[in-house]
Amino acid sequence: MRFDLVDLRLFIAVADAHSITGGADRAHLALASASARIKGLEDSFGVPLFKRGRRGVALTTAGESLLDHARIIMHNVETMQGEMVRFASGLRANVELLANTVGLAEHLPRALAAFLRDHPDISVDVEERESTDIAAAIAAGSADLGFAAEHALPDNVERFVFGEDRLTLVAGRRGPFAGRRQIDFVETAGQDFVGLTQATALQVHIGKHAARLGIRQHFRARLRDFDAICQMVAAGVGIAVVPEAAARRCARTMPISVMTLRDGWANRRLVICARSFKALPRPAKLLVDHLRKAAG
Structure with missing residues (x-):
């Protein structure tokens, strides 16, 4: 099984554009090269990833599964690149946390302040989102860590109660x-x-x-x-x-x-959530451990 990040990036672009031509444009590849790469992906996995039609392409069931994994892989690669750039520039490691309004205003500041005091080499970026948006971002693999109301989370998202x-x-x-x-x-x-x-x-x-x-x-x-x-x-x-x-x-x-x-x-029960706590980058795991101790 052979493919690379260019293939995955192209696959995501084609899926989002519902068109191999549109995906090739987004990925800055020639149409012939993009078509060959998509065919190579399908040959590598041994299953069709797209249904071809006059109006474009649609994902097969296998394609939908691959899209989920591809988004997670590309998110992790971008996170890795960002952290390495910060280390190379002498800057700190960074954790991105999505939080709902109540968490951001009432529950997180004290716990985050203590964490940042104990870990001077780690920074935390907190973005305010509605709990349903946080759940979708975590489930899709486009965010690592969230603070949300539990009722908004799907069953496949790991969580522990914070308060x-x-x-x-x-x-x-x-x-x-x-x-x-x-x-x-x-x-x-x-x-x-x-x-x-x-x-x-x-x-x-x-x-x-x-x-x-x-x-x-x-x-x-x-x-x-x-x-x-x-x-x-x-x-x-x-x-x-x-x-x-x-x-x-x-x-x-x-x-x-x-x-x-x-x-x-x-x-509402407020929870810390992630797609997989074990798969989190080390700085995020340290924050999760700290928040577990601060929960309640």
């Missing part, structure tokens, strides 16, 4: 929900809201469930910080949905009421 995330409703102490300790989200219909910016993963999650309940949220203000949101709520601007940890912290210094949301979607 619980309960979403709560916060309101002014003189507002319509004063004195309440629990509430159903549907009761908030018609109220003014203070929320996160629309691009924020958590706001997307809340918005989806509001839409399912037929609630059209009217936002008086959108911010990127839970403390700032709670300050707006304390000033009587509107009500808000925020993580319990942030709500309890802000309630110690602000005149706000914190109510438990009885809706099932408001209770």
Whole structure:
């Protein structure tokens, strides 16, 4: 079985373009060379990888399986190249971590700070994504490590629980929900809201469930910080949905009421996830070991 990274890169390009001609253009290869390489791949594996048609090509079942493996291989190669370039330049090893809004704002900073203090030769890049996007990236092999709500993960993604995330409703102490300790989200219909910016993963999650309940949220203000949101709520601007940890912290210094949301979607288990923890690069494994110890 003989093939190289050029073959795999071309195979991915053809699959994405649904065309050998389009794939050849993306891979910067002549059409004749690209066709010969694709045929060589199929001969090497002994199975057809594409179904040819007048309008282009489509992956066979074997092709779909190879595409999954090819993306993982190319991702690992790019990660390897990036790390070697950083070492050659005297820079540090790097770990890329995808995290949802709550993880990024409430759960990860302290644990990451301790890890970076203990490992001065490793840097961590954290990118905010919605949990469903994190799950897709991990499952497809385009990302190594994620911090997400467990309900969004497919069965083939490994995970361990880092903590619980309960979403709560916060309101002014003189507002319509004063004195309440629990509430159903549907009761908030018609109220003014203070929320996160629309691009924020958590706001997307809340918005989806509001839409399912037929609630059209009217936002008086959108911010990127839970403390700032709670300050707006304390000033009587509107009500808000925020993580319990942030709500309890802000309630110690602000005149706000914190109510438990009885809706099932408001209770989430937060997990660290990877396609395979054993297959992670060494810097990522060190971070995983640290987060396991910090979990809970």
